[in-house]
Amino acid sequence: MPRASIVVVVVITLLLSACSTQFGYRFADTLIEWKLNDYVSLNSQQEQSVDQAITTLHQWHATSELPYYAQKLQTLRDKIASNTLTETDLVATYEQFFIAWQRMLNAVEPHAQEMLPQLSDEQIIELIENLREKQREEEEELLEYSDSERSKRLIRRAEKNTRSWLGQVTKVQQLLINRWVVERLDTRELWLDYNQRWLNEFEKALQQRQQPEQFNNYLQQLFYNPEQWRSEELRSRVEHNQQLTLVLFYQLSETLTDRQRRRIVDKLDGYIEDMNEIAEDFSKR
Numbered sequence: 001m002p003r004a005s006i007v008v009v010v011v012i013t014l015l016l017s018a019c020s021t022q023f024g025y026r027f028a029d030t031l032i033e034w035k036l037n038d039y040v041s042l043n044s045q046q047e048q049s050v051d052q053a054i055t056t057l058h059q060w061h062a063t064s065e066l067p068y069y070a071q072k073l074q075t076l077r078d079k080i081a082s083n084t085l086t087e088t089d090l091v092a093t094y095e096q097f098f099i100a101w102q103r104m105l106n107a108v109e110p111h112a113q114e115m116l117p118q119l120s121d122e123q124i125i126e127l128i129e130n131l132r133e134k135q136r137e138e139e140e141e142l143l144e145y146s147d148s149e150r151s152k153r154l155i156r157r158a159e160k161n162t163r164s165w166l167g168q169v170t171k172v173q174q175l176l177i178n179r180w181v182v183e184r185l186d187t188r189e190l191w192l193d194y195n196q197r198w199l200n201e202f203e204k205a206l207q208q209r210q211q212p213e214q215f216n217n218y219l220q221q222l223f224y225n226p227e228q229w230r231s232e233e234l235r236s237r238v239e240h241n242q243q244l245t246l247v248l249f250y251q252l253s254e255t256l257t258d259r260q261r262r263r264i265v266d267k268l269d270g271y272i273e274d275m276n277e278i279a280e281d282f283s284k285r
């Protein structure tokens with residue numbers, strides 16, 4: 001789903017990404033409100049409503065979702081530590097976190113249903129224009145680099161991410177990464193096309209915000225069935241890349257040195273500890 005609603009974008013993106021650090025997660029509600037100002041200017045009453053919604057979502061996510069993440073990461077950590085990880089395990093982990101994503105949507109959607117109709121015509125114009133400006137920026141960024149330059153950037157990013165988990169990469173692992181880059185299908189233009197279609201539909205939905213039944217049905221389609229605005233080519237390429245990435249993760253796990261394995265386990269232990277600690281702190285509020 002592209003950057004879209006007044007609540008969805010900032011809540012999902014920041015709550016999930018902020019899990020990487022305790023500091024970031026604990027202040028995610030404040031970060032979300034700051035980010036929201038980039039999209040639309042709210043009056044004082046709307047700010048209070050949004051603040052309450054974000055606080056509620058933050059509390060729910062910390063006490064209900066973080067323990068779930070920690071549990072799933074613990075299972076993954078133990079399999080990596082014992083060198084028993086299988087491709088089936090990786091697929092299962094991906095599916096489990098996809099389900100968690102759906103739960104996040106389920107939690108956010110009622111707040112969007114309640115708050116979006118409160119926006120004035122002027123606020124709708126501001127919101128849509130800012131979203132379209134983000135779209136234009138991404139389109140311009142796409143044109144900045146040739147195919148070969150994008151490929152090099154992708155390799156560098158993949159190498160950086162791999163080193164953050166493995167440390168020094170072996171020659172075999174480097175070859176696996178290079179092959180992944182070569183075999184991966186480009187989706188950026190297709191995603192931009194989909195984002196534009198989705199945004200067009202989102203704008204249409206907002207025009208119906210004073211008709212509750214039609215608006216609610218439209219918004220649910222945008223939340224839970226966005227694939228209908230994706231091209232068949234995009235769906236095919238996304239599936240191909242997902243499978244390719246899962247295979248890469250498994251192949252890398254099969255080539256881990258003892259030192260790399262300990263590094264991954266230690267890093268996962270840190271995430272698990274942080275998530276459990278945050279969940280416990282929030283449960284006392």
